[in-house]
Amino acid sequence: MTAIAIDxxxxxxxxxxxxxxxxxxxxxYVDTGALYRAVGLYMLKRGIDTADARAISPLxxxxxxxxxxxxxEQKVILCGEDVSRDIRTAEVSMAASxxxxxxAVRDFLFSLQKDIAxxxxxxxxxxxxxxxxxxxxQVKIFLTASPEERARRRYEEMIKKGEPADYxxxxxxxxxxxYNDSHRAVAPLIPAANAxxxxxxxxxxxxxxxxxxxxxxxxxx
Ligand code: C5P
Numbered sequence: 001m002t003a004i005a006i007d008x009x010x011x012x013x014x015x016x017x018x019x020x021x022x023x024x025x026x027x028x029y030v031d032t033g034a035l036y037r038a039v040g041l042y043m044l045k046r047g048i049d050t051a052d053a054r055a056i057s058p059l060x061x062x063x064x065x066x067x068x069x070x071x072x073e074q075k076v077i078l079c080g081e082d083v084s085r086d087i088r089t090a091e092v093s094m095a096a097s098x099x100x101x102x103x104a105v106r107d108f109l110f111s112l113q114k115d116i117a118x119x120x121x122x123x124x125x126x127x128x129x130x131x132x133x134x135x136x137x138q139v140k141i142f143l144t145a146s147p148e149e150r151a152r153r154r155y156e157e158m159i160k161k162g163e164p165a166d167y168x169x170x171x172x173x174x175x176x177x178x179y180n181d182s183h184r185a186v187a188p189l190i191p192a193a194n195a196x197x198x199x200x201x202x203x204x205x206x207x208x209x210x211x212x213x214x215x216x217x218x219x220x221x
Pocket of ligand 1: 098127
């Protein structure tokens with residue numbers, strides 16, 4: 001099986017770009033952030049403090065989370081329920097960032113991610129795919145852009161969907177998540193030693209997709 005690992009900070013365009021690249025090369029696209037979001041949602045629904053490792057660790061055995069793939073689209077199933085939409089709120093983003101710093105949560109989701117890559121050709125996106133989950137991935141890409149550009153993209157996406165949005169709130173949430181993700185003790189967000197770093201600041205989406213696909217094709221030759 002072949003694996004393409006795409007890591008980078010929140011809002012770098014990983015999901016859109018990775019999904020398009022996966023389609024182009026006929027691989028399945030796996031968004032691992034959705035798994036952390038599902039764990040965050042589970043805890044929020046039960047009123048658990050998402051930063052409280054001692055409260056969360058014993059509950060993980062009850063969290064039944066799976067990814068299903070329908071026509072190339074990933075669905076997130078939490079305890080039998082499709083939560084693919086519910087996990088996209090700002091509240092769940094922050095909850096996901098909190099639970100992702102808990103080593104027991106990372107261990108819990110590790111084998112699930114590994115298994116998907118064992119059985120499928122994947123483009124997998126996350127924060128630690130090239131460093132921890134799939135260290136032997138054939139292609140590793142670290143996708144980034146300036147915080148202001150990432151916040152602007154996220155803000156415009158929310159406005160387009162008719163969601164209430166405030167640019168300053170989006171930017172400050174994103175900076176908090178960046179800080180949490182890069183400073184946690186376990187699997188912090190850092191580029192793998194052999195990752196190609198792609199900065200998409202100033203690029204159109206099309207330019208970034210083309211750049212990524214050409215890197216992947218070149219590496220897979
Ligand atoms: O990618 P997304 O923004 O959906 O991820 C939500 C959160 O899950 C991130 O802020 C990060 O803290 C965490 N995450 C992680 N490792 C991954 C994917 C996501 O820690 N492989």
